[in-house]
Amino acid sequence: MKFTFNQQTLQNVLKQRDLVLWSCLGLVIINGLLVSKILHQEEHWVIFPQENVDHRIELTSSKYSDEYFVDWATGVLNIILCVNPGSIDWKIQQILKITTERYGTLKETLQAEAKLIKKDQISTVFYPKKFTVNQSQQSIDVTGQHIAYFGKDLNPVSTEKTYRLTWVASRYGVILLKDLQELKNV
Secondary structure (H helix, E strand, O other): OHHHHHHHHHHHHHHHHHHHHHHHHHHHHHHHHHHHHHHHOOOEEEEOOOOOOOOOEEEEOOOOOHHHHHHHHHHHHHHHHOEOOOOHHHHHHHHHHOEOOOOOHHHHHHHHHHHHHHHHOEEEEEEEEEEEEEOOOOEEEEEEEEEEEEOOOOOOEEEEEEEEEEEEEOHHHOEEEEEEEEEOOO
């Protein structure tokens, strides 16, 4: 009797062991599938610009929205085209932080503009009106009203100008300024 009881207990233990083994194997397979899904899933970000926290921009590591580039271009042009003799040096430093070349032709161009602004006591402001994003060529054309004040003259010079910003996409959704140029006769 004791032998049959021990045999039944041993059979129950072996069945439970098999059940636990299959359960553990199932959990390992499920965890493996979940890990592979996480590793192959594209990252997704939501960006909140500091000027307007209700304005949300969604992007992934491979796809940027045109709205993201419009906001980026607005910020870059606001830094570089809304200047006066006292703020130009600081603004050039800020622009060079987000460029691909900190010591290239863009820096030389910006420094030449800074000398002119300081010499003639020019204050400028730029109001963008139209944006044309071309993601395949990594450029954005911005057309807007450029207003310049010369010295203490109260009569501003207002012109419509178009600027082309080209960029390079870096890691983690960071867009770096490659070049900034004014387009003539557009």
